[in-house]
Amino acid sequence: MNILQNNKPMIMGILNLTPDSFSDGGKFNNIDAAINQGKRMIDEGADIIDIGGESTRPGSERVSTKEQISRIIHVIEAISETIPQNVSISVDTTRSGVAEAALNAGAKIVNDVSGGNDDPAIIDLCADKGCPYIVMHMQGTPKTMQDNPTYDDVVKDIEYFLTTRAELCLQKGIKKENLCIDPGIGFGKTREHNLILLNSLQRYVDTGYPVLLGTSRKRFMGSICSVNSPEELIGATTATTAIGVIKGVKMFRVHDVKPSRQAADVAWAVINS
Numbered sequence: 417m418n419i420l421q422n423n424k425p426m427i428m429g430i431l432n433l434t435p436d437s438f439s440d441g442g443k444f445n446n447i448d449a450a451i452n453q454g455k456r457m458i459d460e461g462a463d464i465i466d467i468g469g470e471s472t473r474p475g476s477e478r479v480s481t482k483e484q485i486s487r488i489i490h491v492i493e494a495i496s497e498t499i500p501q502n503v504s505i506s507v508d509t510t511r512s513g514v515a516e517a518a519l520n521a522g523a524k525i526v527n528d529v530s531g532g533n534d535d536p537a538i539i540d541l542c543a544d545k546g547c548p549y550i551v552m553h554m555q556g557t558p559k560t561m562q563d564n565p566t567y568d569d570v571v572k573d574i575e576y577f578l579t580t581r582a583e584l585c586l587q588k589g590i591k592k593e594n595l596c597i598d599p600g601i602g603f604g605k606t607r608e609h610n611l612i613l614l615n616s617l618q619r620y621v622d623t624g625y626p627v628l629l630g631t632s633r634k635r636f637m638g639s640i641c642s643v644n645s646p647e648e649l650i651g652a653t654t655a656t657t658a659i660g661v662i663k664g665v666k667m668f669r670v671h672d673v674k675p676s677r678q679a680a681d682v683a684w685a686v687i688n689s
Contacts (some may be wrong), residue, residue: 468508496522543589555604
């Protein structure tokens, strides 16, 4: 079965091998800590482990291909040696060189927050490798994306971007069953944009492509819940997971696997009762 064609919602556990990610920067950039965290997320019910070597938090600076590879490659190799057959590794990168190294080391999925805009060769790579490719929308770059983001119609504009990029991927040779789209919550969006997108998730599901939702610990929820620490937003994240399941979202990218696994499973049981 294709990775993206699982019937039940999938949980993608975040494993940031970076010193500066917004929520967990520096916690897992030691190889032993990273491997242990990957194993813990698998034990807690992760279907996918998403490994990245470059922070995409607002205001972050770029990291070279060489540095990204040096951060992630040994962890991917180590986890892929012991990973259960029903769990896959994805690589969180916008660079084709990083993606190729990760796929050769045991990753199965490429998760690109630039939707191919940063390095168009990444689309050709995924077509050649026959691997799943996740296309995300981001306005601007991580360094500039929260500098007054504006849209004519946030739902329509992002739908146009995602479907247009997906069509390009098909033309380049990626199979439709290997494509997944992500509206990019928090990537060049205001709080109001994010809330509108969450309320409109069905619109993206109706495109026929599997949808990934990434809200985990994000700042816009902190402003609603009156908290400043990302670690205090586990409950808020699980609320969006349940909403997403009800609206037909296929995959959830989260820091806290166990509570989101529970939220997804309960919401799934309810809609299938």
